[in-house]
Amino acid sequence: MEVLWLMLVALLVCLLSLHFLRQLRAQRSYPPGPLWLPVIGSIWRAGLKADTDTVSKLAKRYGDLYMLWLGHIPVVVLFGYEAVKEGLINHSDDFDERVLTPFLKLFANGEGIIFSNGHTWKQQRKFGITTMRKLGLGKKGMEHQIEEEAHQLVETFAREKGQPFDPAMPIFNSISNVICAVVFGHRFPVEDKEFIKLMGDFYGLLTFLCSVDHMVYELFPWIMKRLPGPHRKALASAEAVLSFARKEVEKHKEHHGAHEPQDFIDFYLSQMKKSENDPNSTYNEENLVHCIFDLFIAGTETSALTLQWALLLLANHPDIQEKAHREIEDVLGSSQIFHYQDRKKLPYTNAVLHEIERFRYIFLLGGPRQCSKDVNMRGFFIPKGAIIIPDLRSVLCDPTHWETPEEFNPNHFLDEDGNFVEREAFLPFGAGARVCLGEQLARIELFIFFANLLRAFTFQLPEGVKELNTDPIVRLTLAPRPYKLCAVPRNSSS
Known part of the structure; x- marks a missing residue:
């Protein structure tokens, strides 16, 4: 019996060795990367601790196009401007699928815009882009609602009377209300109980998606779905947000039909009516509900974190803050209303805002894609189904495109005469087929909120604080550590 067991063990070792050697041989045509090991792959080489240096270290060793293995799944990382541009633009159609992880499948179900693929994604995305334009993105309609919300935030800050406070939740609520205006056609008072619960559920879900618990679930879904834990609360929060959207629908x-379409839901219901007899239509209530969910995911956390970083950096750099404020006062004078077009008259203020987005990009990497077919890129073979990760942070800190990539320097966006300059390596919203749907909305609201806050207040450090901590909390997003500052009303706005 012992001899039989030894023979079986020897046979198993031989089979594993042959499989290992066959895998190594097959990888010769793949991009370079750490050694693949059976079962665990090569993700071990990246380490268990997520940080902004890991990807950079691997790129220095293996190049700006390299491969990791998540178990048996190949993961291709694009590092630096040239590799990211080639992948997202030259191979835009090849890398246009979204990765649907086990957890995302539970509540997204391949519906909506962000987490769908194929015909559903193309149809829903096209509708989303068209509808955002109809809603007046960049025109007076939507811009006016953003201006109103910015004024509400100014009033909220003013109630603190210059005393130290944490601006995170007021910013989150205001940005969320912009999305409410786009989707539902109205804002909610911040004391509204339904709105408070909606924000609590949504914030709880986002917190989970950016946590280690989420990564553990994705790695071991067959175990985690049978256990209690934070994932169950996150799923309950996701269902609560979807239920809220269904009630609004x-x-x-x-x-419906009593007036002209006023918001995203109105336009979608009209499209459903028009497409009733189209067998290829994906316009239905479930896709509508998930589109609403996607607009909140894409449009809330991103802009809210960017504004939190903005105020932190302004408080840490009073000279830059004061220079931008003087420009606003000199150019706009007594005008009480900011328009997005005013950014063209405010090159320094615009440069400061762009530099905030570059210097403190809010994601650890870029949104993962999936290869829809076998692809050859730079002489390497990338198999169908491979996960593609564009490292947008490496683009925004690429030393070949930025003079001082590790410094907060608004001059990155100014020429010698002080004019604002667009930079081709400024890609915080991605590029190609999956470029952020809400890019234009984000640009408008960030400028209007930023300019209104900068004009109304001087952002100062609390007494006894020499500098706010700029080291981020590293998860899927890079959030500032909780901080307090003083929003001191300026004489002209008090």
Whole structure:
């Protein structure tokens, strides 16, 4: 019996060795990367601790196009401007699929815009882009609502009377209300109980998606789905947000047709009516609900974190803050209303805002894609189904495109005469087929919120604080550590 067991063990070792050697031989045509090991792959080489240096270290060793293995799944990382541009633009159609992880499948179900693929994604995305334009993105309609929300935030800050406070939740609520205006056609008072619960559920879900618990679930879904834990609370929060969206859809259906479309839901219901007899239509209520969910995911955390970083950096750099404020006062004078077009008259203020987005890019990497077919890139073979990770942070800190990539320097976006300069390596919203749907909305709201806050207040460090910590909390997003500052009203706005 012992001899039989030894023979079986020897046979198993031989088979594993042959498989290992066959895998190594097959990888000769793949991009370079750490050694692949059976079962665990090569992700071990990246380490267990997520930080902004890991990807950079691997790129220095293996080049700006390299491969890791998540178990048996190949993961291709694009590092630096040239590799990211080639991947996202030259191979835009090849890398246009979204990775659907086990957790995302539970509540996204391949519906909506962000987490869909194929025909559903193309149809829903096209509708989303068209509808955002109809809603007046960049025109007076939507811009006016953003201006109103910015004024509400100024009033909220003013109630602190220059005393130290944490601006995170007021910013999150205001940005969320912009999305509410786009989707539902109205804002919610911040004391509204339904709005408070909605924000609590949504914030709880985002916190989980950016946590280690989420990564553990994705690695061991067959175990985690049978256990209690934070993932169950996150799923309950996701369902609560979807339920809230369904209720709003029902309210809109009761009054649909009584007036011209006023918001995203109105336009979608009209499109559903037009497409009733189209067998290829993906316009239905479930896709509508998930589109609403996607607009909140794409448009809330991103802009809210950027504004939190903005105020932190302004407080740490009073000279830059004061120079931007003087420009606003000199150019706009007594005008009480900011328009997005005013950015053209404010090159320094615009440069400061762009540098905030570059210097403190809010994601650890870029949104993962999936290879829809076998691809040859730079002489390497990338198999169908491979996960593609564009490292947008490496683009925004690429030393071949930025003079001082590790410094907060608004001059990155100014020429010698002080004019604002667009930079081709400024890609915080991505590029190609999956470029952020809400890019234009984000640009408008960030400028209007930023300029209004900068004009109304001087952002100062609390007494006894020499500098706010700029080291981020590293998860999927890079959030500032909780901080307090003083929003001291300026005489001209008090």
